[in-house]
């Protein structure tokens with residue numbers, strides 16, 4: 001930017017996506033006084049609940065139409081929420097059209113879109129991770145399994161909506177999972193298979209906001225991937241979360257930044273990738289040290305919903321500065337010293353085949369310590385809220401400790417109801433007295 005040119009002010013934001021993550025981002029950004037309007041494309045039944053936030057529903061999902069809408073609306077900052085448009089190169093096309101975007105290009109999104117690519121990046125940069133093998137042949141995969149003679153974790157290489165990983169207890173289960181992937185269970189995402197050594201330990205997620213060169217680290221969070229209490233049942237997108245995760249303290253987080261986040265950004269730079277967006281590292285704290293299980297190229301959902309209420313007011317400026325490639329232009333990001341709890345209410349049948357079209361009754365008064373974030377909801381012509389997906393909405397609460405935050409969240413959840421609603425009763429069991 002020329003020295004005499006006035007710094008562009010952040011006034012109009014467009015968030016791409018329709019989930020709880022995007023709803024919580026819109027809520028957090030709407031608190032910034034200088035922002036005039038936030039469009040969420042396509043958004044959900046809860047988007048317009050927040051001041052300055054509206055759904056943008058272009059006539060088609062065609063990228064060209066979304067880009068021309070951004071230009072017409074003079075959007076200063078686009079935030080791309082989900083991994084699929086990132087992996088399809090939406091950020092590249094938007095940047096080519098002159099827009100300022102928070103979210104990696106197609107090259108950087110490989111961090112999530114190809115497990116083999118991200119494993120190779122970890123190995124090249126000495127980032128600790130489980131041993132692995134990759135192959136495009138079923139016979140070879142079965143041969144590796146036979147040679148290893150232990151159950152291996154079986155993963156589809158590509159994006160599979162969080163369903164592409166099978167953690168196997170027996171060699172037979174690993175064989176079965178290999179055969180399923182090669183029979184086309186995950187379409188082209190399973191053209192290549194990753195076999196991974198099974199590791200053990202508690203899981204925690206860490207996040208960095210990156211401007212291509214530098215990064216700022218967010219508080220760690222813990223997700224609850226399994227559907228049922230006691231971490232039982234199938235994997236889901238996430239049934240609840242809390243932040244900050246107490247499994248790692250400030251010192252550990254500094255060490256993990258040095259061990260994982262900085263080497264990842266450096267590794268991307270070595271590949272000539274200017275990575276602007278979130279690096280999300282899913283870690284397992286094993287007896288032989290922390291290991292990366294996966295990278296995501298975006299905010300986690302529901303982790304983002306737990307994190308947004310503890311972000312300092314600088315959050316919008318930091319995202320904008322990252323998107324401009326100059327994180328140092330923003331004030332230092334601060335975090336509230338509160339504990340934040342998120343519980344997801346899901347539809348009957350989630351994750352396999354969620355019921356839709358149920359009327360939702362919401363008797364919860366949001367306040368500065370309590371939020372309702374919508375995910376799979378729409379509004380009918382009378383502005384009734386109707387379920388439209390598996391994870392319907394979340395209650396998020398904050399308190400001076402986790403017991404207070406979770407008690408408030410669970411008691412408030414009683415004010416929400418829809419046919420078939422279910423939720424885990426033990427979210428945060430690691431940090432509260434139950």
Ligand code: AMP
Pocket residue numbers: 130153162164165167196197198199200203225235282293294
């Ligand atoms: P992902 O989709 O990569 O996040 O994997 C889903 C879940 O599978 C993780 O949250 C872990 O609980 C589990 N998982 C993935 N990789 C491994 C591994 N190598 N060893 C044990 N569990 C794993």
Ligand code: GLY
Pocket residue numbers: 223237238296299300301302303
């Ligand atoms: N909650 C896990 C994810 O966003 O991938």
